[in-house]
Amino acid sequence: MIRSKLPNVGTTIFTTMSQLAVQTGALNLSQGFPDFNGPQALLDAVGRYVAAGHNQYAPMTGLPALRQQVAAKVARLYGVSVDVEQEITITPGATEAIFCAIQAVINPGDEVIVFDPCYDSYEPSVELAGGRCVHVPLSNDDFAIDWQRFSDALTPRTRMVVLNSPHNPSGALISRADLDQLAALIADRDIYLVSDEVYEHLIYDGVAHASVLAHEQLYQRAFVISSFGKTYHVTGWKTGYVIAPPQLSAELRKVHQYVNFCAVTPLQCALADFMAEHPEHIEQLPGFYQAKRDLFCDLLQGSRFSFKPTPGTYFQLVDYSAIRPDLNDVDMALWLTREHGVASIPVSVFYQTPVPQQRLIRLCFAKREETLQQAAEKLCAI
Numbered sequence: 539m540i541r542s543k544l545p546n547v548g549t550t551i552f553t554t555m556s557q558l559a560v561q562t563g564a565l566n567l568s569q570g571f572p573d574f575n576g577p578q579a580l581l582d583a584v585g586r587y588v589a590a591g592h593n594q595y596a597p598m599t600g601l602p603a604l605r606q607q608v609a610a611k612v613a614r615l616y617g618v619s620v621d622v623e624q625e626i627t628i629t630p631g632a633t634e635a636i637f638c639a640i641q642a643v644i645n646p647g648d649e650v651i652v653f654d655p656c657y658d659s660y661e662p663s664v665e666l667a668g669g670r671c672v673h674v675p676l677s678n679d680d681f682a683i684d685w686q687r688f689s690d691a692l693t694p695r696t697r698m699v700v701l702n703s704p705h706n707p708s709g710a711l712i713s714r715a716d717l718d719q720l721a722a723l724i725a726d727r728d729i730y731l732v733s734d735e736v737y738e739h740l741i742y743d744g745v746a747h748a749s750v751l752a753h754e755q756l757y758q759r760a761f762v763i764s765s766f767g768k769t770y771h772v773t774g775w776k777t778g779y780v781i782a783p784p785q786l787s788a789e790l791r792k793v794h795q796y797v798n799f800c801a802v803t804p805l806q807c808a809l810a811d812f813m814a815e816h817p818e819h820i821e822q823l824p825g826f827y828q829a830k831r832d833l834f835c836d837l838l839q840g841s842r843f844s845f846k847p848t849p850g851t852y853f854q855l856v857d858y859s860a861i862r863p864d865l866n867d868v869d870m871a872l873w874l875t876r877e878h879g880v881a882s883i884p885v886s887v888f889y890q891t892p893v894p895q896q897r898l899i900r901l902c903f904a905k906r907e908e909t910l911q912q913a914a915e916k917l918c919a920i
């Protein structure tokens with residue numbers, strides 16, 4: 539008999555819904571990935587580097603040229619100066635960075651506060667470190683953090699808080715005032731932060747991202763994580779990075795070097811070149827995705843779904859109470875895929891304790907215009 543270390547983990551809803559989309563031929567707005575390619579110059583650069591023989595192990599901490607580009611980016615966007623050698627580590631995906639950060643500092647018996655609904659990789663990572671997640675629900679209407687509830691959840695065992703802004707699945711943003719609140723509440727405590735900022739460039743309506751990197755007090759205890767996959771439309775490359783103060787980076791690297799050792803070499807080479815040559819890509823990204831959000835939301839105005847345009851990420855939540863209030867969200871997502879040809883993600887799967895009567899599904903709009911039009915047509919016909 540195997541004594542599973544993760545007895546509560548099964549096939550994720552993301553796999554289930556994507557498989558069902560393939561089986562039924564439905565449009566796949568479930569899993570979060572674009573149905574268009576990354577920039578041609580970036581793709582071409584990978585081919586060139588592979589052909590030129592850049593196919594052996596990269597340095598454990600990441601290619602220096604790429605770390606330099608990351609440092610230049612955060613200096614430009616957030617006005618912060620981070621040490622290229624000691625504070626930046628390139629990882630095979632943000633997921634690996636999250637895992638390594640948690641393993642690096644969580645010990646058996648430690649508690650980690652996560653805000654529900656939350657991304658699914660946090661809890662298994664905490665459990666494998668012997669810790670326990672304490673789930674604090676976000677508000678049901680706008681997915682804001684209730685700082686009183688957070689404060690009530692703090693105990694002497696609290697060792698980490700996981701933040702995620704822009705937030706998957708809701709798109710909600712954490713403000714500078716939120717960060718100040720957090721800093722005040724944990725000021726005298728021995729608590730680390732994981733700040734999952736993989737959607738840092740997907741923020742709309744002119745709002746600026748409140749990065750933990752720019753919050754001096756919080757940064758001292760933080761692992762700030764991002765993903766090239768999201769930023770450059772290449773989620774399958776699984777390449778990300780973590781920025782943390784030197785002592786925390788040193789602990790994270792001890793884990794990272796035995797989980798994966800390094801990220802993929804030619805991808806790092808290509809990303810470094812592309813970032814140097816095309817800084818405008820990041821500047822144009824909010825507008826690029828805002829246009830998709832606006833198109834999708836305009837088209838959905840003709841449907842019976844209700845929604846507020848998302849402030850961030852490439853996910854749009856929609857409420858289906860006016861359509862099938864009798865179905866819970868998992869059954870709704872299955873029904874929508876099988877009967878109407880659009881795959882989505884039910885929001886309840888992001889909760890430890892789903893909200894009774896919540897009727898929300900998540901749709902990914904990182905899609906070509908024609909895909910969004912076809913999907914909206916199907917959704918408006920219901």
Ligand SMILES: Cc1ncc(COP(=O)(O)O)c(C=O)c1O
Nearest residue numbers: 631632633657706736765767778
């Ligand atoms: C909130 C959040 N964090 C982390 C990740 C993982 O990023 P990566 O693909 O770089 O591992 C995702 C991907 O969907 C995400 O939505």
